[in-house]
Amino acid sequence: xxxxxxxRSRVAQVLVAGSLAYxxxxxxxxxxxxxQELLGEDLPPDKMLHFLAYGVLGFLVxxxxxxxxxxxxxxxxxxxxxxxxxxxxxELTQPWFxxxxxxxxxVWDLIGILAGIAAVAAVRWLLRSQLGxxxxxxxxxxxx
Numbered sequence: 015x016x017x018x019x020x021x022r023s024r025v026a027q028v029l030v031a032g033s034l035a036y037x038x039x040x041x042x043x044x045x046x047x048x049x050q051e052l053l054g055e056d057l058p059p060d061k062m063l064h065f066l067a068y069g070v071l072g073f074l075v076x077x078x079x080x081x082x083x084x085x086x087x088x089x090x091x092x093x094x095x096x097x098x099x100x101x102x103x104x105e106l107t108q109p110w111f112x113x114x115x116x117x118x119x120x121v122w123d124l125i126g127i128l129a130g131i132a133a134v135a136a137v138r139w140l141l142r143s144q145l146g147x148x149x150x151x152x153x154x155x156x157x158x
Contacts, residue, residue, distance in 0.1 A: 032078075044067075045113065090135065098123075
């Protein structure tokens with residue numbers, strides 16, 4: 015059992031570190047005056063980028079919360095609210111760096127956050143249901 019807790023702790027540490035690193039890259043890219051200089055010209059539409067970027071963030075942060083053993087619908091709501099506030103702050107500070115703040119970008123950030131949280135909830139449910147089945151003892155076979 016201690017090995018499982020150690021593994022869970024390590025996974026949580028990696029997810030927290032990954033979330034922080036991803037957030038740093040995300041803030042840099044959302045505030046860089048000409049992000050296409052870094053990312054290239056062949057990018058998906060702007061709103062899709064917002065959805066994907068914040069979907070990944072929502073997934074990483076929620077997975078870190080789950081790995082730390084703190085999952086509930088309440089913590090999911092708190093995580094979503096915190097990420098929504100972060101996304102709003104990210105959008106509102108972009109004009110300081112020569113970018114435009116667009117409310118519709120924030121809406122797509124929110125949709126991505128919700129998708130990321132929902133993806134973790136779905137994966138968690140699937141893993142728990144499969145693990146539960148795997149741990150159930152086999153039903154005895156009735157003699158014929």
